[in-house]
Amino acid sequence: MTDKDYEDIPGTFVFDADRSRQGYWLNQFCISLRSAESRQAMKDDPEAHMAKFAMTEDQKQAVRDRAWNRLLELGGNIYYTSKLAAFDGINFQNLAAMMTGVSREEYRDMMLHGGRSIEGNRSKSEWEDK
Amino acid sequence: MAKVTAGVAVSHVPAIGVAMDTGITDQPYWQPVFKGFEFSRQWMKDNKPDVIFLVYNDHCTAFDASCIPTFALGCAAEFTPADEGWGPRPVPVVKGHQKLASHIAQSVILDEFDLTIMNQMDVDHGLTVPLSVMFGEVDKDDEWPCLVIPLAVNVVQYPAPTGNRCYQLGKAIRRAIDSYPEDLNVMVFGTGGMSHQLQAERAGLINAEWDKQFLDDVSQNPVAASQITHLEYLRETGSEGIEMVMWLVMRGALDEKVTEVHRHYHVPASNTAVGHLILENHE
Numbered sequence: 001m002t003d004k005d006y007e008d009i010p011g012t013f014v015f016d017a018d019r020s021r022q023g024y025w026l027n028q029f030c031i032s033l034r035s036a037e038s039r040q041a042m043k044d045d046p047e048a049h050m051a052k053f054a055m056t057e058d059q060k061q062a063v064r065d066r067a068w069n070r071l072l073e074l075g076g077n078i079y080y081t082s083k084l085a086a087f088d089g090i091n092f093q094n095l096a097a098m099m100t101g102v103s104r105e106e107y108r109d110m111m112l113h114g115g116r117s118i119e120g121n122r123s124k125s126e127w128e129d130k
Numbered sequence: 131m132a133k134v135t136a137g138v139a140v141s142h143v144p145a146i147g148v149a150m151d152t153g154i155t156d157q158p159y160w161q162p163v164f165k166g167f168e169f170s171r172q173w174m175k176d177n178k179p180d181v182i183f184l185v186y187n188d189h190c191t192a193f194d195a196s197c198i199p200t201f202a203l204g205c206a207a208e209f210t211p212a213d214e215g216w217g218p219r220p221v222p223v224v225k226g227h228q229k230l231a232s233h234i235a236q237s238v239i240l241d242e243f244d245l246t247i248m249n250q251m252d253v254d255h256g257l258t259v260p261l262s263v264m265f266g267e268v269d270k271d272d273e274w275p276c277l278v279i280p281l282a283v284n285v286v287q288y289p290a291p292t293g294n295r296c297y298q299l300g301k302a303i304r305r306a307i308d309s310y311p312e313d314l315n316v317m318v319f320g321t322g323g324m325s326h327q328l329q330a331e332r333a334g335l336i337n338a339e340w341d342k343q344f345l346d347d348v349s350q351n352p353v354a355a356s357q358i359t360h361l362e363y364l365r366e367t368g369s370e371g372i373e374m375v376m377w378l379v380m381r382g383a384l385d386e387k388v389t390e391v392h393r394h395y396h397v398p399a400s401n402t403a404v405g406h407l408i409l410e411n412h413e
Contacts, residue, residue, distance in 0.1 A: 006288070006364050011331030014369060016288040020195065027195045034191075034215045069330055078329035078370075079190045079286055086215045092144070093400050096333040107334065111398040115325075115336025122365055 010127040011100075013072040023075020029053040029063070030080035033087045042087060068099045132230065132310040134318060136177065137380045137388070138170075139348060139407040140260045142186060142321045145400035147219055147259040150267060163404055166394030167263050173392065173408060174264050174275075179317040181227045181277045183234075183303065184257055185379040186321045187285045189214070191254035198287050199246035201299065204253075204280035205231040212252035220270045221258050227277040230310055234279065237306035243299050253280060260321045285322070285373050289360055296375045297356035300382020307383070320380030324395075326402035327368030335368040336403050341395065344374065349390045349407060352381045370402075385411045 006014045013019065020027075029050060032038040042049045050060050062070040063084065071081045085095040097107035110116060120126050146163065149155050155164045191212045193199065209224040235247055257280055262268070265275055281303075284290060291299075300318070307316050324344065327335040347355035356378050363372040394406040 005361050009332070009365050009369075011333075012327065012364070012369050013330055014288050014364060015286065020198075020287050024195055027190075031190050031194045034213065072330055077190075077195075077286060080195070082328075083190075083215050092328060096328060096401055099329065100331055100333050110334055111336075111401065114338065114397055115401075115403070116327075116332065116334040118335065118337040118340070118366060121332055121335060 008124050010124045015077045019075045025053040025055045026059045026076050027080040029055060030083045033083045039087055132307050132312055132314040132316055134304055134307050134316050134383055135411055136317050137384045137409045138319045139377045140321055141323055141404045142256045142259040143399045143402045144255040147255050147262055150262050151220055163396050163399050166396060169392050170264055171266050179276045180314040181316045182319055183279045184319045185281045185376045186256040188282045189254050189256055192251045198284050200284045200291050202246040202248050202282040203235050204248050204251050205235060206249050209251055209253045211258050212254045214254050219258055222268055222270055222272055222274050224253055224278045227279055231279045233310050234306040238302045241302040243302050260319055283376050290372050290375050293358050293375045293378050294356045296378040297382040300379040304383040318380045318383040320377035322373030322376050323371060324403040324405035325367035325371045328370050328401055334401060336397050337366050340366045341403050341405055345405060348377055348381050384409055
C-alpha cells in the first residue's frame with residue numbers, strides 16, 4: 001500500500017483513488033444533477049432517481065439525510081456533492097458553514113477576518129484536545 | 131515566430147464570475163477584489179495578446195468521475211461555456227487557435243509529455259472567470275479579444291501532477307510555442323488557488339503567510355516553488371490549494387528571470403484567498 005501521509009490532516013478527506021472507487025456511483029449521481037432533466041427527475045421521485053445509480057444503502061441514506069460530511073466519508077467529492085447542495089439551493093459558502101457546524105453568519109464572518117487559521121489545524125494530534 | 135511575452139497567475143473563484151455576471155462588483159465585499167485587477171485590465175489593453183494558453187482545472191464539467199485525464203489539451207475550434215448546474219455564464223463562446231494547439235500537442239508529446247487531446251470540450255468557470263477578471267465584462271454576443279488554448283489539469287482526484295512535472299511541462303510548451311512560425315503574441319495563464327479548503331470540518335482554511343511566500347517564489351525563485359510537495363500544499367494551503375501546481379505550468383513557460391509588473395492578494399472571495407501576478411519575459 002502507498003503511504004497515505006495526508007491522512008494526518010485533520011477535518012479533511014483527501015479524494016484519492018481509493019475514495020474515488022468507493023464513491024464512484026455517489027459522485028455520478030451527484031453530477032447527474034447538473035442537467036435540468038435529472039433535477040426534474042430528482043424532484044419528481046428522489047428514490048427512483050437515486051436507484052439509477054449503484055450506490056450503497058449508506059450512501060443513499062447520507063443523500064436522504066443531506067449528511068454533507070458523511071457523504072465525503074463515503075467517497076463523495078466536494079465538487080460533486082456541491083451539485084446536490086446546489087439542487088437544494090445551497091451555495092458553496094453556506095455548504096462550508098454546514099460542514100463546519102457553524103451558522104452562515106459565523107462562517108462568513110470568519111472568512112471576512114482572514115479565514116480559518118493554519119495554526120492548530122495542521123495535524124490530527126492538534127485536534128485531539130478539542 | 132510566435133513568442134511568449136508574459137505570464138499571468140490568477141484565481142478562478144466561481145463567486146467572482148457570479149459577482150461580475152450579476153453586476154455587484156461595486157459592493158463593499160467585492161470592491162477590494164476587483165480593485166486589484168484595474169491595473170491588469172489596462173495592461174491587457176496595452177499588451178494585447180493574440181493567443182492565451184490557459185492552464186485551468188475542470189470542475190467535473192467536461193470530465194465526470196468516468197474519465198480523469200491528468201493533462202488535456204483543447205484543440206477544438208471553439209469551446210462552449212458550460213451549464214454547471216445553474217445555467218451557463220453569460221459570456222462569449224471561447225475560440226481556439228487550432229493550428230497552434232495541434233502544433234503544441236505534437237511537439238510536447240514527442241517531448242515525452244503524453245497529453246490527452248480534446249477535440250470537443252465545454253469549459254467551466256475555471257477557464258472563463260480568469261478571462262473575465264482580466265478583460266472585464268464582455269457581452270455574450272460579443273467576442274473575447276483573443277484566441278484561447280485551454281489546458282485542463284486534473285487537481286480533483288489525488289494525486290494531481292507534481293509541481294515539478296507541471297513546471298517541466300511548461301518548459302516543453304515554451305519550446306513548442308518558440309518553434310511555431312506565425313508571428314503571435316502568446317501569453318500563458320496559470321489559474322486557481324490560492325489557499326482554500328472547501329470541504330469537511332477544516333473548510334475555510336486560509337494561510338496568507340504561505341501564499342505570500344509562494345507569490346515571491348513563483349515570481350523570483352521558480353525552481354524552489356516547483357519542489358513543493360503535495361503534502362505541503364494539502365496541509366498548509368487546504369485540500370483545494372493544490373490547484374496552485376497549475377501556476378507552475380505558466381511559470382515553466384517563462385524565462386528563468388522575469389519582471390514582476392503587478393501583484394494582488396486579497397482575502398476573502400467566498401471561501402478563497404485571491405492571488406494574482408503579472409510576470410513579463412525580457413527581450
